[in-house]
Amino acid sequence: MKKGQRRAVHKQNIEPLEQFLPKANAEKLHTVYSTLLDCLSLTDEHYYHLTSPSRGLTDEVIIARGYKTLSARNASIVREIAERLGINDFSGIPGFYLHKSDTSEFWAIAGMEGILIPYRDQRNNIIGFQYRIDNPPNEIHTRLQSRCRSELLQVKFEQPNFVQVAYEGEIIFSGELELGESKIINYEGMPLCIITLKKGNRYFWLSSANKHKGTGVGNPAPVHVAVPSDELATWIRGSLRKAKTVWVSEGALKCDIAVDLVKKLYSPEELDDIGTTFLALPGVNAFRLAFPILHEMGVTMVNLAIDMDAARNPQVQKAMIQFIKELKTQKIRVRLALWNDQYKGIDDLLLARQLPQFHYV
Numbered sequence: 001m002k003k004g005q006r007r008a009v010h011k012q013n014i015e016p017l018e019q020f021l022p023k024a025n026a027e028k029l030h031t032v033y034s035t036l037l038d039c040l041s042l043t044d045e046h047y048y049h050l051t052s053p054s055r056g057l058t059d060e061v062i063i064a065r066g067y068k069t070l071s072a073r074n075a076s077i078v079r080e081i082a083e084r085l086g087i088n089d090f091s092g093i094p095g096f097y098l099h100k101s102d103t104s105e106f107w108a109i110a111g112m113e114g115i116l117i118p119y120r121d122q123r124n125n126i127i128g129f130q131y132r133i134d135n136p137p138n139e140i141h142t143r144l145q146s147r148c149r150s151e152l153l154q155v156k157f158e159q160p161n162f163v164q165v166a167y168e169g170e171i172i173f174s175g176e177l178e179l180g181e182s183k184i185i186n187y188e189g190m191p192l193c194i195i196t197l198k199k200g201n202r203y204f205w206l207s208s209a210n211k212h213k214g215t216g217v218g219n220p221a222p223v224h225v226a227v228p229s230d231e232l233a234t235w236i237r238g239s240l241r242k243a244k245t246v247w248v249s250e251g252a253l254k255c256d257i258a259v260d261l262v263k264k265l266y267s268p269e270e271l272d273d274i275g276t277t278f279l280a281l282p283g284v285n286a287f288r289l290a291f292p293i294l295h296e297m298g299v300t301m302v303n304l305a306i307d308m309d310a311a312r313n314p315q316v317q318k319a320m321i322q323f324i325k326e327l328k329t330q331k332i333r334v335r336l337a338l339w340n341d342q343y344k345g346i347d348d349l350l351l352a353r354q355l356p357q358f359h360y361v
Contacts (some may be wrong), residue, residue: 012192021215024092030125030237032081032093036109039080045134046115055257056351061347064229065256070100070206071132074109075099079318082107089351092112094128095206097214110208117252119222119280124237128222129206130252138179141202145191153193203251204313223289224280226255228263231276245275245301247337248290248348250310254347255280258305262348274303274358284316287323294332305337305356322360334355334361 008087023029040060042050046069057065071077078096082088090096090107090156099108102316113132120146121127123282140157143356144150154166167187175182177197185192205221208214219346235241247262249255263276277297292301304324308314324352327334343349 008304021213025220026121026123026125026127029127030086032090032096032128033118033126035081035084037068037116038075038279039077039084040070040116042054042067042115043069048243049115053101054351055253055259057073059107062259064233066118066126068116070109070111070114070129072111072113075106078107080169081235090094091213092215094215094217097208097211102213106137108217109206110211110214111204111206115253116206117256119224119252120226120242121222122225124232124235124241125201126214126216126223130202130203131206132253136200136202139198141196141198143194143196144218145193147190155193155195157307163195163197165193165195167192173182208288211233220289221282221286221294224252224255224278225293226252226259226274226278229259230254230321241277242298243275244299245273245277246294246297247275247278247297247303247305248281248285248352249278249280249305250307251345252280254324255348258345258350261347263352265350265355275301283325284319285308287326291326291327291330295330299332300332301335302359303335304335307345308339308341309344335359337361 024032029297046067047062049055049201050062050067051059078090088107093215094109095109096112097113099106111131112133114133117130117132119124119128119130120349138160140155141162142153142155144153148167156164156166161176161178163175163177164171165185171181172187172192173185173195175197179197179199182194183197184194205217207217209216227241247255247258249258254264259276259278262274263271279293281287281290304320306316306320324334333360337346338359339346339349339354339356343352343354346356
């Protein structure tokens with residue numbers, strides 16, 4: 001783009017949102033989702049990622065966990081599931097929706113290509129998925145300054161890095177940013193806002209909310225129960241996982257990796273104390289989703305293991321404090337798992353063969 005030349009940024013047409021259907025029960029979800037996994041494979045690219053040093057997974061673990069590749073073109077997969085199960089209606093299954101065109105309609109699966117990561121409940125039912133995309137899009141983050149009236153500010157973004165900022169209808173910035181770059185936007189000689197170009201989300205829920213006959217992942221959002229892979233292979237579906245102590249963190253893949261490493265790095269006597277079960281929350285702010293599971297599993301102690309960078313976020317800190325207070329109110333003891341912030345998550349720490357320190361609160 002030549003200096004001074006402006007690129008047009010077009011507004012997308014906004015279509016009315018579809019009303020999504022209520023989510024099916026755990027039994028139906030598991031039936032469809034387990035069959036989906038049976039119909040999928042794992043690409044070489046995703047296999048190499050999972051077995052790389054940053055993940056450290058073996059072939060046996062990948063098979064036991066059920067990681068597969070979700071393809072963006074998947075109508076044929078849905079047809080195969082339908083044939084195997086003898087059904088032709090996928091209403092109530094998050095991710096599935098009825099695709100309609102002028103000439104045909106068929107069931108399909110929403111989402112982009114990525115690694116499909118199962119979410120299992122406390123009875124070993126697959127109740128949902130997240131998928132990890134290979135190349136997340138960039139995003140613009142905007143931090144308003146005190147004099148800025150948000151209703152007068154417009155920030156438009158075009159991939160991969162073009163940003164246009166207008167205030168009171170006047171374009172005051174138009175240009176490209178480098179990934180990670182922050183820029184102060186001034187108006188009439190005073191700071192108005194700070195814009196930052198960041199890499200977007202890599203993990204997404206398998207959801208078909210706002211699609212025809214689609215279903216959202218919430219009400220409630222899944223909480224993943226991660227157990228060591230050798231125990232997962234023998235965990236009879238339908239039997240309740242009981243545990244006096246559990247670890248609570250975020251992200252199913254992270255917790256799957258961490259729980260296997262915990263079992264390798266600690267002695268049997270230590271494992272009796274710290275536990276070999278992880279709960280992966282959708283986010284710390286969703287901590288209330290954990291309580292019905294904790295009580296059903298008979299938990300009396302929680303090891304709270306939140307990513308070190310996230311734990312410095314004021315909103316995350318507030319949620320952690322609320323979570324800890326509620327745990328103590330419900331007579332569940334709490335230990336914070338802490339570690340050097342050169343390691344982001346508990347999985348990164350354990351992959352480096354380092355152990356967290358526990359702090360009772």
